[in-house]
Amino acid sequence: MKRLTVELGERSYPIWIGAGVLGQLPRLLEEAGINNQRKLFIVTDEHVAPLYLDKTTTVLRDAGYMVYHSIVEAGEKAKSLSIYERVMTEALEAGLDRQSAFLALGGGVVGDLAGFVAATYMRGVAFIQIPTTLLAHDSSVGGKVAVNHPLGKNIIGAFHQPRLVAYDTELLKTLPSREVAAGFAEVIKHGLIWDEAFVEWLEQNADGLQRFDDNLLQETLLRACSVKVAVVSEDEKERGLRAILNLGHTFGHAFEALCGYEKLNHGEAVAIGMVAAAMLAEHLGMASSISNRTRRILKQYSLPVVLPYAMEADAIIEVMRRDKKGEGGKLVFVLPTAIGKVEIRKDVAEEAVRDVLCALQEGGKL
Ligand SMILES: NC(=O)c1ccc[n+]([C@@H]2O[C@H](COP(=O)([O-])OP(=O)(O)OC[C@H]3O[C@@H](n4cnc5c(N)ncnc54)[C@H](O)[C@@H]3O)[C@@H](O)[C@H]2O)c1
């Protein structure tokens, strides 16, 4: 088991990564100050529940915890106010109080939803992340929790740090291949924004990683999480630096919203968004030869690099104007200047964005 620490003063917390972490949960909870006198409420989804809910509940009950749960539908649609209200109701019915804790057992959807419930239940109680997807190496760390609004991603949310991240790599073995690919989109993002050597390593080890080789997978999680930890420890509430974690997301979140949060998953939308960001950087003369390498590594990990559905450039731009990074409806982009380096740009002309969106739909170059 390997440990990383998010350094945030009194809100600091450990991320435990390794095979068998789930079995250690009672001890890790005790260490995090959550003893077995407290009620625990697990939020999970309908795919994860049949695989891991019994095991998690048993481990905790055997250690003396009182454990309750809520099972939500799988997929992005669960990040909604109506499901948020349902989980709140079930937690109230279970008698959870301010000393209780929520446990997110699942991917980023469950993590964001359960985290937002925890952030607001009786004005905020403890929560624990138990990530079960590769993508959740990103979502389980950093305390951004939210549900979606039909007009935009993660619009209703908070910053609420978990008390502990317990990442059992054994749980990733049941992931469908499309979700493995989605997870690699955020892994690659962490390389592209911060660490060229990590990008090279991912390029060289793509075959082994696609096969989910245990040692390579552990190293991937440690390296990708280390980037996230470094950024969040420096800028918890996105006053500046943290916005770099949004590479590909100004575009990607708009693509997801315009697909009704259905046809493209988050990782796929971010992958196409990172290609768009690289094309935009080249179009603005900020970089050269970035988009080809970005496309190549994404394809190595079976990710899309063009928009597979027709979307109006106007509609995409309208959604992007509601992005949380923007001020006064201005478009804001995280753009690469080299592999491993990005800049935040708030002055990009709409015409340049439109050119990129057209080329992206045609799958062509600018
Ligand atoms: N808070 C953050 O910082 C942050 C960062 C990145 C992404 N996100 C959010 O995360 C969400 C995407 O997360 P995701 O990709 O994990 O999606 P997800 O939670 O929907 O999980 C993907 C699919 O895999 C299934 N699944 C989960 N674990 C499984 C397992 N071990 N075995 C088999 N099936 C399993 C789920 O039921 C679901 O169908 C998006 O809403 C995105 O906005 C948040």
Ligand SMILES: O=C(O)C(=O)C[C@@H](O)[C@H](O)[C@H](O)COP(=O)(O)O
């Ligand atoms: O942690 C962050 O900060 C990120 O931007 C990570 C992203 O991968 C993630 O999708 C996040 O939820 C996006 O945040 P948002 O503020 O753009 O909604």
Ligand SMILES: [Zn+2]
């Ligand atoms: Zn993301």
